[in-house]
Amino acid sequence: MIPLSHVLLLSMILFTLGAAGFIIRRNVITVFMCIELMLNAVNLAFIAFAWHRVDLNGQLFVFFVIVVAAAEAAVGLAIIVALYRNRGSLAIDDVDSMKL
Amino acid sequence: MATSSSTGFFLLETVIKVVVILFVLLTSIAYLTWLERKVIGHIQSRWGPYLVGPHGLLQPLADGLKFMFKEDIVPAEVNRAVYWLAPFLAFVMAFLSISVIPFGGSFMLAGHQIALQITDLNVGLLFVFAVTSLGVYSVALAGWSSNSKYPLFGGLRSSAQMISYEISLSLGVIGVLMIAGTFSLREIVERQATLWSHTGFLSLLPRWNVFLQPVGFLVYFTAAIAETNRVPFDLPEGETELVAGFHTEYSSFKFAMFFMSEYANMVTVSCIATLLFFGGWLGPAFGPGWLRVILPVFWFALKVFCFLFFYIWVRGTLPRFRYDQLMAFGWKFLLPLALLNILVTSFVVAWLSA
Amino acid sequence: MGVLFYIAAVVAVIAALNVVLRQTPVYSALSLIVVLASLAAIYLLLGAPLIAMIQVIVYAGAIMVLFVLVIMLLNAGRETPSRGSRFARWAGPPLLVVFFAEFATLVWKQFGLAGPAAPAALDASPRAVGQLLFSSYVLPFEVTSILILVAVLGAVVLAKKQL
Numbered sequence: 344m345i346p347l348s349h350v351l352l353l354s355m356i357l358f359t360l361g362a363a364g365f366i367i368r369r370n371v372i373t374v375f376m377c378i379e380l381m382l383n384a385v386n387l388a389f390i391a392f393a394w395h396r397v398d399l400n401g402q403l404f405v406f407f408v409i410v411v412a413a414a415e416a417a418v419g420l421a422i423i424v425a426l427y428r429n430r431g432s433l434a435i436d437d438v439d440s441m442k443l
Numbered sequence: 444m445a446t447s448s449s450t451g452f453f454l455l456e457t458v459i460k461v462v463v464i465l466f467v468l469l470t471s472i473a474y475l476t477w478l479e480r481k482v483i484g485h486i487q488s489r490w491g492p493y494l495v496g497p498h499g500l501l502q503p504l505a506d507g508l509k510f511m512f513k514e515d516i517v518p519a520e521v522n523r524a525v526y527w528l529a530p531f532l533a534f535v536m537a538f539l540s541i542s543v544i545p546f547g548g549s550f551m552l553a554g555h556q557i558a559l560q561i562t563d564l565n566v567g568l569l570f571v572f573a574v575t576s577l578g579v580y581s582v583a584l585a586g587w588s589s590n591s592k593y594p595l596f597g598g599l600r601s602s603a604q605m606i607s608y609e610i611s612l613s614l615g616v617i618g619v620l621m622i623a624g625t626f627s628l629r630e631i632v633e634r635q636a637t638l639w640s641h642t643g644f645l646s647l648l649p650r651w652n653v654f655l656q657p658v659g660f661l662v663y664f665t666a667a668i669a670e671t672n673r674v675p676f677d678l679p680e681g682e683t684e685l686v687a688g689f690h691t692e693y694s695s696f697k698f699a700m701f702f703m704s705e706y707a708n709m710v711t712v713s714c715i716a717t718l719l720f721f722g723g724w725l726g727p728a729f730g731p732g733w734l735r736v737i738l739p740v741f742w743f744a745l746k747v748f749c750f751l752f753f754y755i756w757v758r759g760t761l762p763r764f765r766y767d768q769l770m771a772f773g774w775k776f777l778l779p780l781a782l783l784n785i786l787v788t789s790f791v792v793a794w795l796s797a
Numbered sequence: 798m799g800v801l802f803y804i805a806a807v808v809a810v811i812a813a814l815n816v817v818l819r820q821t822p823v824y825s826a827l828s829l830i831v832v833l834a835s836l837a838a839i840y841l842l843l844g845a846p847l848i849a850m851i852q853v854i855v856y857a858g859a860i861m862v863l864f865v866l867v868i869m870l871l872n873a874g875r876e877t878p879s880r881g882s883r884f885a886r887w888a889g890p891p892l893l894v895v896f897f898a899e900f901a902t903l904v905w906k907q908f909g910l911a912g913p914a915a916p917a918a919l920d921a922s923p924r925a926v927g928q929l930l931f932s933s934y935v936l937p938f939e940v941t942s943i944l945i946l947v948a949v950l951g952a953v954v955l956a957k958k959q960l
Contacts, residue, residue: 355901360816366889393843409848418952525827573853580865602862
């Protein structure tokens with residue numbers, strides 16, 4: 344069988360990679376994708392604990408995380424499109440002031 | 444506990460099933476192209492392929508050889524990795540959804556129960572939808588990686604069309620799921636195995652879901668035609684509109700893969716329509732033991748053939764939708780209709796079970 | 798059974814590295830799809846078939862399509878080097894590795910590397926999930942449906958050329 348600690352370690356590796364990408368990347372869409380990677384790592388931890396503790400509530404929570412991630416992705420990408428239209432660049436460093 | 448001999452048997456059985464089903468699917472796709480050209484030809488008062496073999500029956504073979512030996516032209520500025528990935532992705536996704544489709548009942552062989560299905564997931568129907576939604580990428584990526592106007596427009600329009608009609612596709616079958624209470628395709632068919640009544644006219648009609656869910660069936664099949672990019676929803680790949688849409692810049696083997704995956708998607712969608720609405724493999728089964736195993740597969744194939752013929756018939760008959768008409772139809776008509784169907788079905792199911 | 802988990806885990810980690818390290822957003826997006834698909838396979842192994850299929854249909858099949866279409870629309874090309882704080886970029890990842898080591902130690906002390914025995918089977922059929930969803934979680938369910946409606950309206954308004 345699969346040891347719980349291995350699953351949690353995988354979840355943590357994915358989360359660390361996502362957080363590292365979030366810090367070092369410049370393209371705003373890639374940063375957004377690293378956020379999604381972090382959300383997925385958390386989902387994996389929820390499913391792992393739901394499996395380990397034989398409790399269905401963990402899986403329900405993953406359902407809600409996926410739905411909220413969908414809503415957030417839609418609004419976030421719309422903001423990115425508006426940002427690109429106004430500033431002409433997809434780099435985070437260029438979004439450093441409220442004035443255009 | 445699974446012993447090693449039963450694991451071995453399981454592996455052998457699965458490999459044989461996969462090989463047989465793949466072979467049958469590839470042959471049926473090849474002859475579907477022949478059927479299409481013949482039927483459309485006759486609708487248009489001309490013969491289809493006639494020269495290669497009797498009545499053009501060897502035409503698919505000739506086409507296959509042509510695709511293999513044609514020069515593979517790759518434009519210079521394409522994004523190579525994605526350009527190569529797209530047709531393979533389309534092909535894999537088209538053939539992956541066959542793995543949960545049951546073709547017939549199950550039979551005993553050497554003490555083991557063998558079901559005529561590669562695997563029976565208890566979320567089988569959701570698996571088919573999952574694979575369909577991954578198939579959208581092949582179109583979008585093919586259009587984008589070709590680095591040219593017409594494929595890009597074709598790819599964007601086609602992927603927008605596919606994701607719009609995916610919703611109606613999934614919602615159209617929810618009525619059936621409410622009646623059957625399960626996602627497993629085998630169980631949905633088995634619940635259609637009764638007759639309406641045992642006497643009179645109604646005893647000739649089986650309790651197929653199409654009689655219980657006519658609106659659901661119409662929504663599902665219309666969305667399925669749109670999902671597989673067939674006429675009247677084939678604007679993204681129509682020759683008079685966008686050259687050839689997202690697969691303009693593909694030639695020879697990669698084009699053949701797109702072509703095959705389109706027909707494989709047609710076959711999959713027709714199989715799902717038979718299973719969900721027309722009773723799958725259920726039909727009069729009589730005779731000795733081996734005939735009882737073969738006959739359901741024959742009924743299944745016959746029903747799927749009727750759907751494929753209907754697809755081809757529609758292609759020869761209807762004109763193409765304009766893109767804004769297409770999107771308006773999907774969002775403003777089909778989606779509310781599917782939701783209304785779910786509403787009415789849920790009320791009826793709740794009232795009847797109270 | 799166990800070996801499938803390790804294969805999926807290795808694929809997920811390699812694809813996640815690809816997401817983080819590639820300079821072209823399209824390849825990052827495609828690698829993220831691979832991560833999502835391998836996580837769905839792991840969910841299947843951990844007894845969550847419905848969530849695995851929802852992950853593929855919604856996350857890998859709809860949200861990532863949105864990402865890919867936006868990348869194509871905005872024609873995002875290769876990334877240029879960052880002008881941001883070099884301290885953050887050089888100190889960040891090592892601190893994250895420290896964070897990871899902390900967490901790994903915690904997991905090791907709590908659950909041990911060999912892990913406990915296999916738990917009892919969880920009834921995660923769609924029927925059970927649906928029953929729980931519509932009994933204990935019906936309020937969050939309705940609230941998330943309103944949330945999605947708000948998100949759709951917000952996305953349409955934000956991405957318009959002229960309000």
